[in-house]
Amino acid sequence: MEFISFDSGYLERLAAGDSAVESHFNKYFGELIFIKLRSRQYSSSTIDDIRQETFLRVFQALRREGIRQPERIGAFVNSVCNNVVLEFGRAGSRITYMDETPDAPDEGMDSERAMIDRERRAQVRTLLAKMSAKNQRLLTAVFIDERPPNEVCDEMGIDRNYLRVLLFRARGQLKDAVRKAASRPFAANGSS
Numbered sequence: 278m279e280f281i282s283f284d285s286g287y288l289e290r291l292a293a294g295d296s297a298v299e300s301h302f303n304k305y306f307g308e309l310i311f312i313k314l315r316s317r318q319y320s321s322s323t324i325d326d327i328r329q330e331t332f333l334r335v336f337q338a339l340r341r342e343g344i345r346q347p348e349r350i351g352a353f354v355n356s357v358c359n360n361v362v363l364e365f366g367r368a369g370s371r372i373t374y375m376d377e378t379p380d381a382p383d384e385g386m387d388s389e390r391a392m393i394d395r396e397r398r399a400q401v402r403t404l405l406a407k408m409s410a411k412n413q414r415l416l417t418a419v420f421i422d423e424r425p426p427n428e429v430c431d432e433m434g435i436d437r438n439y440l441r442v443l444l445f446r447a448r449g450q451l452k453d454a455v456r457k458a459a460s461r462p463f464a465a466n467g468s469s
Contacts, residue, residue: 314358414433
């Protein structure tokens with residue numbers, strides 16, 4: 278994801294309801310919010326609820342009083358998101374974690390997207406195969422099989438806090454492998 282700087286003109290168009298700017302804003306910050314909340318293992322429906330509430334509050338603030346420092350809109354969106362997460366947490370049962378049944382796949386997915394997804398899965402599996410057996414098992418169980426964290430903890434004989442530590446390390450190792458694979462020339466992968 279490419280990070281962007283924002284200026285007052287962008288925020289003025291956003292506040293005025295420019296559909297292209299709103300679409301860009303929703304896509305850009307929607308991805309960041311998704312990444313942030315998914316790492317905390319919230320369910321997809323909870324992430325959508327938090328994202329919608331965050332955007333509602335940001336747009337209300339933008340249209341009411343504006344944002345004094347446009348270059349800090351990212352920090353503002355993040356702060357609003359943190360507040361929404363805290364409020365959802367206080368509400369108790371409104372936050373659901375990934376322990377629930379995974380969402381059904383979108384039946385309307387087009388063939389090109391399905392092909393890209395298959396290629397990405399194959400690349401991830403190839404990179405996972407190069408990792409330690411423990412990290413392979415851990416990442417596969419949590420992110421590919423989407424098994425409940427408590428089940429993974431029981432299987433590995435660890436507590437929930439240590440699971441987060443292990444996931445952090447394993448994801449870091451996977452990110453490094455992805456970066457290395459991305460920096461290699463395309464022809465080195467056996468394609469031309």
